[in-house]
Amino acid sequence: MVRFLVITTVSLNLMAQSSSPLLQKNCIDCHIQQQIPSELIYRRYLMRYSTHNEVRKRLLTYLKSPSKETSIMPSQFFLKFPQKEAMEMNESALVENIDAYLDYFDVRGKLVLP
Amino acid sequence: MLRSEKRSLFRFLGIYLSSTFILFFLATVIFYDFQKHQIIDTQNAELSDEAERLTQALRQLNKTFTPSLIYPQEKPFDSAIYSLDRAYIFGSFNPKNLLWDKEYYQQGEQLFHIHPLYPYYLGVSHLVIARTINQEPIDNLIKMSILFLFVAGILFTLLGVFLGKLFIAPMKESIEKMNRFIEDTTHEFNTPISTILTNIELLDALYDCEGKQEMKRIEIASKTLSRLYEDLTYLKLNHNYHRQIETLNIAQLTRERIEYFYTLIEAKQLNLNLHIEKNILLDMDKNDAIRMIDNLLSNAIKYNKKKGLLMVTLTQEKLSITDSGVGIIEKNIELIRGRFKRDNKSEGGFGIGLDIVGQVVERYSFEFDIISTYNKSTKVVITW
Known part of the structure; x- marks a missing residue:
C-alpha cells in the first residue's frame, strides 16, 4: 500500500511537471487532486492490449461512457477512487487528449540501454 | 609379387577402399549433421533461457515507475521487444526481415529465437533474441570427423591389404606351382638342347651329310627349344638377375x-x-x-x-x-x-x-x- 502511494505520488508529481497544457488542464489536474495513478492505469491497459491503437480505442470507449464494465481496472480500484463522470468533449477532442496521455507515458521514451 | 597379382590386389583394394570410404564418408556426414544440430539445439536452449530471464526482467520493469527503465540486456545475447502489431519498441539491436512464423532459425552466423509473451509487460508481445553461433564446438566436431575418417581410412586400408592378400592367395599359389613346374622343366631342358645344337654344328662342319633338309628342321626345332629355355630362364631369374x-x-x-x-x-x-x-x-x-x-x-x-x-x-x-x-x-x-x-x-x-x-x-x-x-x-x- 505504501509502495502504491509512493508510486502514485511520484508519477503525479512528474506529470504535473512536464505534461502538455492540454493534458494538464483536462486530465492531470483532476488526477492529482484525486490521487488517481495515471501511469498505473496506462501500464495496465498496455499490459492487456499491447498496442497504443488498441489502448486508444478502449480508453475512448471508457471516456465516452465511464463504467466498471467499460474499464479494465479491478473492482477494488473503484472502491478507492471515484467513478469518473462522462466528459463533455467531442470524440476528436477525447482522442487528442488520449494521444497526449499515451505519448506522455510511452515506454519507448523511458527505456534506456544499461 | 607378379604384375597380375599386383593388378588383382589393386583392383580389389580400389573397389573395397572406395566403397568403404563412400560408406564412411556418408556415415560421417550424417553423424556430423546430427551432432551439429545437437550443438545448435543446445545454443537454442540458451536463447530460450535468456528469453525466460528477459520475461522476468520485463515483468519487474512493468512494476517500476521511475523516469527511466534500464533495458535488461545481457551479453552475448542481443534482444529486441515488439508490440502485438510487431512494431519495434526497444532493444539492443534492430534486426530486419524477421521470420515471425518460426520459433528458432538461423540467419547467416546468427541464431534467432522469437518468444511470445503474455501478459504484455510494457506492451511487449514478442521478444526477439539473437546470438552469434559459437563456432568452437562445431570446429571441434569437424576436426573430430576428419580425424575419425583419417584413422578409419588407415585401419581399413590395412584390413584391405590383409584381405586382399588372402583373396589373391589361391591365385598366387597356382602361379607359384606353374613357376616351379617351369623351373624344373627348363632345368631339364638345358643339357639336351645344348648337346643337340653343338652336335648339329659339328655334323654340319665335319661331315657332308645327305639329309640337309632334315638337319635344318632339327636345327630349327632345337633353336626354338633353346629360345624357349632362354625366355623361361629370363622370366624365372628376372628379379634376381645381376x-x-x-x-x-x-x-x-x-x-x-x-x-x-x-x-x-x-x-x-x-x-x-x-x-x-x-x-x-x-x-x-x-x-x-x-x-x-x-x-x-x-x-x-x-x-x-x-x-x-x-x-x-x-x-x-x-x-x-x-x-x-x-x-x-x-x-x-x-x-x-x-x-x-x-x-x-x-x-x-x-x-x-x-x-x-x-x-x-x-x-x-x-x-x-x-x-x-x-x-x-x-x-x-x-x-x-
Whole structure:
C-alpha cells in the first residue's frame, strides 16, 4: 500500500511537471487532486492490449461512457477512487487528449540501454 | 609379387577402399549433421533461457515507475521487444526481415529465437533474441570427423591389404606351382638342347651329310627349344638377375640375331627387308637386348604367312619390326602384352614373348607400340 502511494505520488508529481497544457488542464489536474495513478492505469491497459491503437480505442470507449464494465481496472480500484463522470468533449477532442496521455507515458521514451 | 597379382590386389583394394570410404564418408556426414544440430539445439536452449530471464526482467520493469527503465540486456545475447502489431519498441539491436512464423532459425552466423509473451509487460508481445553461433564446438566436431575418417581410412586400408592378400592367395599359389613346374622343366631342358645344337654344328662342319633338309628342321626345332629355355630362364631369374649395363651396338646385335633366326626365315621363305642404320648405340644389358629383339623377331616369323614380308627398321630413335602375318584383333592388342596371353593359338608357345618385351621396355623406360590390322600385318615399334 505504501509502495502504491509512493508510486502514485511520484508519477503525479512528474506529470504535473512536464505534461502538455492540454493534458494538464483536462486530465492531470483532476488526477492529482484525486490521487488517481495515471501511469498505473496506462501500464495496465498496455499490459492487456499491447498496442497504443488498441489502448486508444478502449480508453475512448471508457471516456465516452465511464463504467466498471467499460474499464479494465479491478473492482477494488473503484472502491478507492471515484467513478469518473462522462466528459463533455467531442470524440476528436477525447482522442487528442488520449494521444497526449499515451505519448506522455510511452515506454519507448523511458527505456534506456544499461 | 607378379604384375597380375599386383593388378588383382589393386583392383580389389580400389573397389573395397572406395566403397568403404563412400560408406564412411556418408556415415560421417550424417553423424556430423546430427551432432551439429545437437550443438545448435543446445545454443537454442540458451536463447530460450535468456528469453525466460528477459520475461522476468520485463515483468519487474512493468512494476517500476521511475523516469527511466534500464533495458535488461545481457551479453552475448542481443534482444529486441515488439508490440502485438510487431512494431519495434526497444532493444539492443534492430534486426530486419524477421521470420515471425518460426520459433528458432538461423540467419547467416546468427541464431534467432522469437518468444511470445503474455501478459504484455510494457506492451511487449514478442521478444526477439539473437546470438552469434559459437563456432568452437562445431570446429571441434569437424576436426573430430576428419580425424575419425583419417584413422578409419588407415585401419581399413590395412584390413584391405590383409584381405586382399588372402583373396589373391589361391591365385598366387597356382602361379607359384606353374613357376616351379617351369623351373624344373627348363632345368631339364638345358643339357639336351645344348648337346643337340653343338652336335648339329659339328655334323654340319665335319661331315657332308645327305639329309640337309632334315638337319635344318632339327636345327630349327632345337633353336626354338633353346629360345624357349632362354625366355623361361629370363622370366624365372628376372628379379634376381645381376645386369651388366654396357654400351651395345644394337645395329650389330640386331644383325646377329637376324642371322640366328635365318634358318627359320629361310624355312618360311620370308622376304626379308632390312633398313638398319650403322652404329646405333644403347646402354643396356646384353641379355635384355637379346631377349627383346629375339622375341620380336620370333613373333614376326612365327605368325607370318609363308613367303610373307619381314621388315626390320633400326634408326637412332627406334626399332620397328613389321610382318605381313595373321595380325591381331584390335580389342586384344592391349591384352596380349600380359604373361600367358595369346591372340592366336595356331602356333606353339606359352605367350610369354611380349611379356618379356614389356618388362625390358619398362626397365629401360622405352616406349612400346603395337599397330596391327587383323589378317594383314603387325608392326611393333620400340622407341627409346
